[in-house]
Amino acid sequence: MSDQSFKKRGVDYPFARGHRTLPGKYYHDAGIYDEELEKIFYKFWILACRAEEIPEPGDFKTIQVGDESLILTRNSGGNIEALFNVCSHRGTQLCVEPKGTFKTKTIQCPYHAWTYGLDGKLIGAPLMNEGEGFSKEDCALPKAHVHNWEGFVFVSLAEEPELFEVQMEALMGKFSEWGMADLRIARHIEYKLDCNWKLILQNYQECYHCPGVHPLLSELTPFQSAQHDFSKGAVIGGFMDITKERGSMTMDGEAAAPPVCDVAGDDLQRVYYYSVFPNMLLTPHPDFVLFHHIVPKGPGSISNHCYWLFDPKVISDEKAQERIQSAIDFWDMTNRQDWQVCEQMQVGTKSKRFTRGYYSGQEDILVALDKEVLKALGHDDPK
Amino acid sequence: MSDQSFKKRGVDYPFARGHRTLPGKYYHDAGIYDEELEKIFYKFWILACRAEEIPEPGDFKTIQVGDESLILTRNSGGNIEALFNVCSHRGTQLCVEPKGTFKTKTIQCPYHAWTYGLDGKLIGAPLMNEGEGFSKEDCALPKAHVHNWEGFVFVSLAEEPELFEVQMEALMGKFSEWGMADLRIARHIEYKLDCNWKLILQNYQECYHCPGVHPLLSELTPFQSAQHDFSKGAVIGGFMDITKERGSMTMDGEAAAPPVCDVAGDDLQRVYYYSVFPNMLLTPHPDFVLFHHIVPKGPGSISNHCYWLFDPKVISDEKAQERIQSAIDFWDMTNRQDWQVCEQMQVGTKSKRFTRGYYSGQEDILVALDKEVLKALGHDDPK
């Protein structure tokens, strides 16, 4: 990573002079939210889960994407499937548990016992005769497309999605030194928030708010050190310097663990921040990886799931627990500081007297984020 | 009953080959729900209460039908009235109690003391002078039409409803052996459910789900024994065999009480299931009668009231209580098994990937139910 070319935010890059924010309706209007579901969340590649959460054939996790529920499961061949959680017979939701294991390696509808394989094929429909309008083949569960990148499972609900590598071009080849596929979840916290999903991405992509909102973070990584490499596409980010030698983002600023995998050189003194549009925030530290999984529930409502990934050897080391906790405490505190201002921005932007705000040079990435949203929706730049 | 001609479900009747379910929007769309209120619940004869619930002049029960509240009361002549629960003066709801007695044999508005007779006529309006735009006669409470069938009080909110005997043609003459008018409520349980009202009717009219959902019911009355007599109109149903001699639907399968009234012959070994469109499920057993009263609250929300009717002599016999309880326990358990799958079907049918499902031959009655709904709404058969 560290050999890539970055530019200093607000310095090498021209200030975002004259750039205005989105109008307030983009955070409140039910029609725009529905459009976002159709044109972004039901179409783009989006984060679904970690592969480690469904390690064995038959293990499953259910996730919600807008009005759609998906069953993420591993089939008998060891591949991950993303099946729409709705029986072809009469539309019953097949699986209500958030996670578990299909012990019989089949998925059976609780209503009329129609039974599907882990690949979604209908293998049992009691008393149904094929022919004259019914064939088992037609009744396979619809599937979403699946792509595993570094242990992160992405899905696309589109019939024919763009290539993962095209949407995620800016992510390709990045972060291989972290060996993320081999990291494991040390902790997961779900935050239920009263704000629009885009406010979380905006909050993540600028540190103009850090001096006031995050005193400790600002001490560990001064916001003036921010550099970024955004250029094209929806994956955008950069890094900030960790001032303390061998430091990290913890309550005392010391590392929580030894460097992960092959992380070395400049990367030992950097925290990277990448927003993987539309629903993932990826934050590799030298010693662990933080990520957020944003699940929109409505124009002004989300679940924001935060995960801490560590080397499995560290997770199983009893003596390491206190340091892991220090990383969790730091980001849980920092998260909550951010959620407070995001929720206040949600409320304020409802005012009819808020037309469009003003971006500072420190918020130039947000101009790019807004453009991605407008492009995805096919909306003209608002006047 | 037992001398009527029935046909064996899925055997004598042709399978419902190629029949598809309603599209998912029929369970979720607010516009369709409003249409259902207008064209079905505000127009058809619908179940309102049991006559025994308002035995004496002045006794009342209030019920909700969509946005309308009705006061069911017995007037001085002993006839049942169904009065709109809204004062003609300024629109105040007259009566907020679910049931009680108008001790003065009048209904007085709590706001300005306008007073109505039990027949809805305005008999007192303090300080109001007749003439010039106001006459007491114009200010009688609007009434719904009332019909008492076997102790069940039906109402129609239409100005000019179809004849009760026409809408309920298939019910005429049926079940006289049960002497239902003389039965009494032994128990009432209200279930608040997150599903569309039609899913309850559909669930009631097929036993394809019984082997998986109701193990005990399936043991007492095998689903293959189902026969039905549906032919025309909205009252449709049939029966299932009780395999145990002198058995019934109780926790141990033994009868809960002696046969009701004149029930004899084959009827001693049958449970009948009739859906009385749109809001009643009638289930006569040899020894008691079960019925459900469905009250829609929104596209995805209902109250479902279940009642157990027994011979009043059984109800007042202390030694009979344990057997009554066994019938209550059986159906309470069975109800809850059904509600779970109905609520899962409600969630699942919201998916855009659920277009229309497939009916099996065991679900042929549901094809008829769906047709009644579409006919009532004036909708074409969906493509």
Place this chain on the structure above:
Amino acid sequence: MSDQSFKKRGVDYPFARGHRTLPGKYYHDAGIYDEELEKIFYKFWILACRAEEIPEPGDFKTIQVGDESLILTRNSGGNIEALFNVCSHRGTQLCVEPKGTFKTKTIQCPYHAWTYGLDGKLIGAPLMNEGEGFSKEDCALPKAHVHNWEGFVFVSLAEEPELFEVQMEALMGKFSEWGMADLRIARHIEYKLDCNWKLILQNYQECYHCPGVHPLLSELTPFQSAQHDFSKGAVIGGFMDITKERGSMTMDGEAAAPPVCDVAGDDLQRVYYYSVFPNMLLTPHPDFVLFHHIVPKGPGSISNHCYWLFDPKVISDEKAQERIQSAIDFWDMTNRQDWQVCEQMQVGTKSKRFTRGYYSGQEDILVALDKEVLKALGHDDPK
């Protein structure tokens, strides 16, 4: 006051013969409610708070007007400002506390630390360079207009409101004997109610309901004694006689305190009732002043804030507390009696069978109130 000319309700005034109420949709329709926000609450002068609630520069109170939040604060010059509570930078709500003090005499956004003076001027925007689309002058907080009348702070959210003295013409010069600016809040109770805001005004402006709803009030001030002076505009009201010599509205009918300020003569035996359209009810008694501040939350939802104002010397007199409490208890009881029937009217008017009700002569003021609403909305008189 007492030398003004009043007319006896339902006697000197012609009965409101043939007058009908508003149709039910005026209490339920979301579109009409939105129109009311636009054309009434965002345009008229409305009650905001008491000046005494923000006594010193930097003290503030936040209030909600429809979707808008306002910060009421006192600037360094001692004048009251009403600032829209939304940061010009990106729309964040500046202040979430219901009241408090800006200790630094500035208002700082919690997100990116943009800082405003107490007059709303932007005085600090870190790292922002003026020019090319950004100027501090353009970024002052929008203001609502402010008018202090007798210690009551009114605001108008209109860009160019009507003169306060024009909208409130009927209030000018009234009640000067009470010296209301010098009274202080002895108690505040918030009532959260499920009814439309207009039902509270209607309830307040007729005593036709008093005999049935308020037995004690009717004993202290017979409804037949009501006289009023409404003539034009939205401020309408009158008085009722206090029958007991030196009495007032308390649990035992005795005065709660000595007469306020210069109240004398006939005013010692009167309670005045003025509805100050659209959101204030003003009720001067000989010995204290009651007022209600109505905050609409939706078509069928309000917060109704009731305040008791007394002479500050009485408030600080320990021996006077029991008498103050008697006034609070009386009106709290009377309030709750009113809310019950208002909430029942809200429910009842939803019925499709309620078209338009009938006003009695005792309700003639309500005809005037309805006309004000229709005029403000630009609606024709409903048929």
